[in-house]
Amino acid sequence: MAKKPKAGAAGAKGKPKGAALAWVIAPAVFVLAPSTVILLIIGMAPTIVALLLLDRHPLKYTTRTVGYLNFAGCLMYTLDLWKNSGFWDFDRLIEIVSDPFSLLVMYSAAAVGWIILFLTPPVVASYLTVTFEMKETRYKARQKELVEIWGRNVRYGDMGMDLDDDTDPEKEDDPEKVTQAAGAE
Amino acid sequence: MAKNPKRVSLRDRYEIAVDEPLNKYDNPPAMAFKVRHLRDASRELMALVCDPKLPIRLDLVDPLSQIDSPYLMSLKDWGVVDWPPEGRRCPVLIYEPPAGARVAASLEDDFEPMREEEIIKFFAEPAYQVLREFQEFDIAHRAIRPNNLFFGGAKGSRLILGDCISSPPAMAQSFVYEPIEACLANPAGRGMGSSPDDMYELGVTILALLIGHSPCRGMSDEDILNAKLSMGSYGALTQSSRISLTMMEALRGLLTDDPDERWTVEDVGMWSNGRRGSPVQQSMQSRAARSYSFMHKEHFTCRELAHTMVSNWNKSINIIRDGSVDTWLRRALGDDTVVNAFNEAKDIPEADADDDNLIGRCCIALDPSAPIRLREFSATVEGFPNMMALHAESGEMRNAFAAILQYGLIDFWEENQPRPRLDLMTLYRDLKRAREVMTRTASGEGIERVIYDLNPTLACQSSLVEAYYVLDINSILPALDWLAANQDDVRYLVDRHLAAFIAAHFSGLRGSELRDLDNQADPNLPTLASIRLLSLIQERETRVKPYTNLGQLAAKMLAPTIKRYHNRETRERISGAMREAGATGRLSELLSIADNNQVLDDDTRRFEMASNEYHDIARRLDQLDSDKQNRMSIARELGGQVSSVMSGVLTTVSLLVIVLFTFLTAS
Numbered sequence: 001m002a003k004k005p006k007a008g009a010a011g012a013k014g015k016p017k018g019a020a021l022a023w024v025i026a027p028a029v030f031v032l033a034p035s036t037v038i039l040l041i042i043g044m045a046p047t048i049v050a051l052l053l054l055d056r057h058p059l060k061y062t063t064r065t066v067g068y069l070n071f072a073g074c075l076m077y078t079l080d081l082w083k084n085s086g087f088w089d090f091d092r093l094i095e096i097v098s099d100p101f102s103l104l105v106m107y108s109a110a111a112v113g114w115i116i117l118f119l120t121p122p123v124v125a126s127y128l129t130v131t132f133e134m135k136e137t138r139y140k141a142r143q144k145e146l147v148e149i150w151g152r153n154v155r156y157g158d159m160g161m162d163l164d165d166d167t168d169p170e171k172e173d174d175p176e177k178v179t180q181a182a183g184a185e
Numbered sequence: 186m187a188k189n190p191k192r193v194s195l196r197d198r199y200e201i202a203v204d205e206p207l208n209k210y211d212n213p214p215a216m217a218f219k220v221r222h223l224r225d226a227s228r229e230l231m232a233l234v235c236d237p238k239l240p241i242r243l244d245l246v247d248p249l250s251q252i253d254s255p256y257l258m259s260l261k262d263w264g265v266v267d268w269p270p271e272g273r274r275c276p277v278l279i280y281e282p283p284a285g286a287r288v289a290a291s292l293e294d295d296f297e298p299m300r301e302e303e304i305i306k307f308f309a310e311p312a313y314q315v316l317r318e319f320q321e322f323d324i325a326h327r328a329i330r331p332n333n334l335f336f337g338g339a340k341g342s343r344l345i346l347g348d349c350i351s352s353p354p355a356m357a358q359s360f361v362y363e364p365i366e367a368c369l370a371n372p373a374g375r376g377m378g379s380s381p382d383d384m385y386e387l388g389v390t391i392l393a394l395l396i397g398h399s400p401c402r403g404m405s406d407e408d409i410l411n412a413k414l415s416m417g418s419y420g421a422l423t424q425s426s427r428i429s430l431t432m433m434e435a436l437r438g439l440l441t442d443d444p445d446e447r448w449t450v451e452d453v454g455m456w457s458n459g460r461r462g463s464p465v466q467q468s469m470q471s472r473a474a475r476s477y478s479f480m481h482k483e484h485f486t487c488r489e490l491a492h493t494m495v496s497n498w499n500k501s502i503n504i505i506r507d508g509s510v511d512t513w514l515r516r517a518l519g520d521d522t523v524v525n526a527f528n529e530a531k532d533i534p535e536a537d538a539d540d541d542n543l544i545g546r547c548c549i550a551l552d553p554s555a556p557i558r559l560r561e562f563s564a565t566v567e568g569f570p571n572m573m574a575l576h577a578e579s580g581e582m583r584n585a586f587a588a589i590l591q592y593g594l595i596d597f598w599e600e601n602q603p604r605p606r607l608d609l610m611t612l613y614r615d616l617k618r619a620r621e622v623m624t625r626t627a628s629g630e631g632i633e634r635v636i637y638d639l640n641p642t643l644a645c646q647s648s649l650v651e652a653y654y655v656l657d658i659n660s661i662l663p664a665l666d667w668l669a670a671n672q673d674d675v676r677y678l679v680d681r682h683l684a685a686f687i688a689a690h691f692s693g694l695r696g697s698e699l700r701d702l703d704n705q706a707d708p709n710l711p712t713l714a715s716i717r718l719l720s721l722i723q724e725r726e727t728r729v730k731p732y733t734n735l736g737q738l739a740a741k742m743l744a745p746t747i748k749r750y751h752n753r754e755t756r757e758r759i760s761g762a763m764r765e766a767g768a769t770g771r772l773s774e775l776l777s778i779a780d781n782n783q784v785l786d787d788d789t790r791r792f793e794m795a796s797n798e799y800h801d802i803a804r805r806l807d808q809l810d811s812d813k814q815n816r817m818s819i820a821r822e823l824g825g826q827v828s829s830v831m832s833g834v835l836t837t838v839s840l841l842v843i844v845l846f847t848f849l850t851a852s
Contacts, residue, residue, distance in 0.1 A: 061825030068829070068836035075840060079847045109839075113832050120831070121817075121824030128820055132813055139802045139809070146802075150751045150795045 035093040036078055042097050043074035046110035066113035073109025077102055195264045198223055199279055201232045203269055210282055212333060214239065215351035220279055230261065231282040234268060235351045237275045237654050240574050242350045243642035248322035249350065255337065256311030257346045258283060265654045273652035276644075283345045285336025288394070292332055292359050298397030301432055308334070308344045308394060309387075309435070309457040315346055316383055316450050325378040327354040329386035330362045331393045353571045354378055360406040361399055362389045365418065365442055366565065368410050369492065370556035374564025374572035379608075381444035387453065388439025389422060396426050414489050418442050434461060442470075444554075445604075473517035479504055487514075487523055491551035494544065495558045502540045505531065505547050526550035526601055542592040549594065553601040557594050559585045566595060566609055569616060570639035577636050577646060586632075590620040615639055629699040633685035641689075647682035649675075658690045662723055662732050669738035678742065679715035687718060693725055694718075709746040713780055716743065720772035731770025740767025743779045750785065751792040759784070 030037050041048070047067040055062040077096050081089065096102050146154050193201045202219040210217035210231055220230035235241050249260045259281040268275040289296040299307070312329070319326055326349045333347035355375040360368055364385040367375040393399050400422040401409045412421035419440040428436060435456050438448035448456075476483035477490055480497050484490040490510070494501035504510050511531075514524045530546035545559045556565045562585035564572040569586070576582035589595065595616055599606070619635040637643060645655040645664075653664035665678060679687070684699055698721065701714030716739050723729055740763045747763070750756050759778060766775040812819060 057825060059825070061829045064829040065825075065832040068832040069839070072836045072839035072843065076843050076847070079843070083847070083851060112835070113828075116828045116831055116835075117825075120828040121820045124824045124827060125816055125820035128812075128816055128823070132809055132816070136806065136809055139806050143799055143802050143806075146795050146799045149753055150792055151753065153751060154792065154796050154799050156796075 033088075035081055035088060035090055039078055039081060039093055039096060040071075040074055043077065043103075043106040044070050044110075046070055046107060046114075062117055065117045066110050069113040069116075070106065070110035073106040077106065190269060193266050193268065194223075195232075195262070195266050195277060195279070199230065199232070199262065201234075201266065201277065207231050207282065209286055210280075212328075212348045212351055213357065215278070215348065217282075229282060231280050233278040233280060233348055233351050235276045235278065237271070237273065237644070237651075239352050239356070240571065240640060240643045241276050241278075241352065242354060243656070245324055245350050248319075248324055252315070252318045252322070254311075254315050254318060255345070256343060257315045258335070258348055260348075260350070263350075265656065265660075274654040276654060278348065278350055280348065283335035283337040283347075287332055288334040288336065288344065289331035289399075292330065292399045293402070295398045296331065299394045301395070301429060304391055304394050304432075305457050307342070309391065309453060311343055312346065312387055313450060313454040313457055316380065316387070317454065319383065320380045320450050323379075325354065325380060325383045327375075327378045327382060327386070328352075328358060329383060329390050330359060331390055331399065334390070353575070355382070356571075358386070359399065360409050361401050361422065362386050364444070365410070365413050365488075366444075366554055366556065368406075368413065369495075369558075369563060370565050370568055371561075371563045371572060371576075373575040374556060374562075374568035376565040376568030376571070378567075380450060381447045384439050384447050384449065384453070385418070388436055388448075391432070391439070392422055392426070392428075392436055395428070395432060400426070410492070413442070414486070414492060431461070471518060471520050471523075473513065474519075475513075475517045477510070477513040477517070487518070487520075487551040488555065491548045491555060494548055494551075495563070498541075498544060498560050501544050501547075505543055510547070523551065526553070530597070537592060539588075539592070541588060542594075545589070545592060545594050546597055549598050549601055553598065553603070557589060557598050559589050559594065562586065562589065566598065566606075566612060566616070569612075570636075573632070573636050574640045574643050574646075577632065583632055587623055590616065590623060612639075627699065628679070628681055628684040628702040629688035629694075631681070631685070633682050634688055637686050637689035645683060645686040647680050647686065649678070649680060649683060655686070658687065658722060661687065662719060662730075662735060665719065665738075666732040666735040669732075669734035675738060675742075677711070677715065678739070679718060684718075687722070691722060693721055709749060712742050713746065713776070716772055717776060717780075720776055723772050729771065732772075733768060733770040736767040736770040736772060736775060737764075738767075739772055739775055740764055740779075743775065746779055750788045751795075752788050755784065755788050 044067065047063060047070045050066045051060065051063045081092055081096065191202065191204050193203055195201060200221045200223055202221065205219035207217040207219055210233070212233060214236035215233040218232045218234060220232045222228040222230055243263075246260065246263055249257075253259070260278060261281055262279040263277065264279075265274050265276050267273075268277075316326065326346065328349040329346065333349075335345045335347060337343050337345040353373060353375075354377050355363060355367055356372045358367075358372075358375075362385075363375065364382060367378070367382065370376070389400060401412070401424075404412070409421065412424075415421075416424075419437055422440060423436065435448070435453070438452055438456075441447050470486040470488050472485045476485050478484070479490065480493055480500065482493055484493060494504075511524075511527060514520070514527055518524075527547060527550040530550035531543065533542060533546065541559055545557070548555070548558055556563045556568065560581070562572070562582055572582070573586055595613065599609075599613060615638060619638065622630055622634050622638070623632055625631060625634075633646075636646070642656065645651065645661070647655075649668055650661065650664035653660065653667055655661055655664045661683070668675060679702060684702055688694065688699060698714050698718040701710045702718075704710040704714070719735070719739075723732070743763060744760070747756050747760050750759060762778045763775060766778050
């Protein structure tokens with residue numbers, strides 16, 4: 001707990017640093033390869049929309065999921081841009097962005113990300129339900145086993161109290177009496 | 186114990202015929218029965234079966250067995266037997282019965298008077314010989330009376346003194362046969378007595394033989410005592426009898442009320458041998474010039490007044506506080522010793538100025554030779570042990586005894602004796618120690634301990650073993666074994682009486698055993714402590730004797746201690762082992778299993794671990810429950826992570842494929 005404010009302080013210090021770095025690097029990249037930057041801005045529009053409008057999570061899972069695949073979709077055309085012309089070749093850029101197929105490829109990749117994003121939680125929920133049930137059964141079985149080996153007093157050992165008759169492992173104790181007894185102890 | 190057998194064996198040597206009572210030898214409360222000697226059937230023997238509720242005079246057994254006199258009923262043996270008519274164990278005394286009948290069937294009946302010569306020859310001379318031996322052993326008979334005298338020898342040629350052990354000293358003695366001091370005491374508190382007491386009894390018995398009945402017949406005890414107090418014993422007992430000069434000499438000597446002036450055994454010997462002297466003048470207490478009136482009665486002596494004060498205890502405080510007794514003592518009696526003693530009696534600190542204390546002290550000052558009296562309690566100092574043994578259950582007597590010790594009445598009595606009683610020094614010391622012991626409430630202390638300290642030969646009064654008549658430490662385990670075999674509902678093995686008896690008789694105690702008997706914090710500790718105590722007694726012998734019934738009972742009683750163990754397997758294992766150990770009859774083995782701290786600690790440690798695990802699981806289940814409630818939000822969170830990872834993996838694969846494809850097609 002004591003470390004938390006420290007970590008928070010470090011984070012607070014780190015974020016402006018990264019932002020400042022981004023503000024330095026971004027104009028430089030834009031100056032060095034403007035066509036690539038414009039292609040990525042157009043191709044990764046779904047990611048930008050997700051980042052700026054939809055994703056409220058601090059770890060930005062939506063942006064990441066969409067963004068990774070969206071970037072994969074854009075990469076093919078970025079390489080094409082780099083391979084056939086230079087960093088300043090705006091003709092090829094216009095060809096690519098005016099080609100519906102290339103846009104379809106780039107946005108479809110983003111769509112796959114969205115599909116994954118929508119399908120995963122229900123699957124995870126089902127998985128969790130099954131796991132919870134299994135864990136509960138296992139835990140209860142172990143508790144029953146402990147009561148059978150050590151008697152019902154094993155339930156109240158940390159209260160520093162003993163039931164007079166703890167021979168029947170199946171018997172449920174009156175919680176009120178147990179609380180009273182624990183209080184009396 | 187066999188059910189109603191006709192013969193009871195004592196030490197495989199004697200066989201007592203339960204169905205052959207010899208009523209003519211009864212010495213109430215002891216009952217006589219015929220006895221057959223198993224190795225010598227020709228021997229005539231009888232058994233006196235004593236009242237187990239009364240302490241018998243076991244300290245006299247040894248000296249009496251050394252006295253070989255034809256004039257004393259011969260004690261051959263003694264022991265404790267299972268007595269079917271009572272359904273319990275009783276002490277029995279084996280005697281050689283006298284040849285003839287009793288001199289007097291009872292003290293109320295007339296009997297043939299004896300001539301003076303016969304009395305001297307057949308009674309006084311034999312009694313002198315017997316009582317001289319008693320004096321040598323420093324013991325007293327305290328049961329000399331016509332109905333305890335038997336004709337013996339050929340044709341009843343001599344008189345034989347009967348039993349004197351079967352009941353506490355002088356307890357069964359009629360009022361008239363006892364000196365004034367003993368009459369003033371409770372029958373249980375008359376004390377062991379000494380030779381002068383026997384001399385007094387001898388004198389009354391001689392008088393009875395002479396006149397053919399008990400003196401003062403038809404008078405109540407109170408009347409007899411009042412007559413003795415006002416006229417002196419000789420005057421009171423010989424009121425209407427014609428006594429010859431020869432007999433008068435002996436009777437005056439024997440019946441004088443001052444024990445210091447009373448005839449001794451030697452005087453009786455000389456008299457019976459024909460030596461005559463002048464009769465002893467009867468010593469009377471100083472008589473006052475005028476009487477003191479109290480409770481409609483005129484008193485001329487301090488002793489009379491003290492007796493009336495004791496009889497009217499609550500009213501006597503008034504005459505002490507109003508100073509009338511002081512005035513009477515100074516002006517009418519003129520005895521400085523009594524005046525000073527009375528002043529000293531009243532001079533007590535404010536804190537101790539209790540009415541009872543004041544009356545008790547004043548009575549001692551008025552009559553120093555009388556017993557110590559406090560309300561209903563009245564006993565000579567030497568009678569205190571017996572008094573407490575017999576009246577231990579009476580709260581009134583216990584309180585009075587405690588008060589006497591607390592007020593220091595014994596010290597005051599001792600200070601007022603005309604001569605120091607060196608014979609009572611040990612008893613003084615024991616009684617002073619009793620004052621401390623009485624204040625302790627722990628098991629093995631208190632009034633019960635005092636009783637056993639003061640009465641070393643008293644049978645244990647514990648309700649657990651009372652029926653077994655336990656006289657020493659060796660009999661405790663057999664008694665408890667017998668109890669275990671005969672009683673189903675035994676809840677404890679050592680009660681306060683038994684603890685006190687053990688503490689008084691057993692020197693091998695460490696102390697903790699008795700302390701733990703009172704432990705209220707852990708209900709198992711008293712049971713464990715009692716069995717540990719009994720185990721110590723069992724193990725002290727070189728050849729340890731097993732007591733299987735007791736062992737099984739102890740195992741049963743220790744069964745609840747199994748709950749100290751939590752582990753079910755351990756419980757079952759120890760429970761089985763305890764049953765097996767109990768069946769062996771060795772309590773130490775049982776304890777080593779039931780009270781094994783190593784196993785107990787190990788079990789406790791493992792139980793704590795199990796309990797922690799249980800609670801850890803309980804916490805996890807709570808967490809699980811909470812997770813179930815938030816399942817969808819967890820699924821979303823986790824789904825976000827999973828989808829971003831999946832996306833990342835897919836992207837990485839795609840990137841590799843695209844880069845490879847691009848480079849391959851370019852080349």
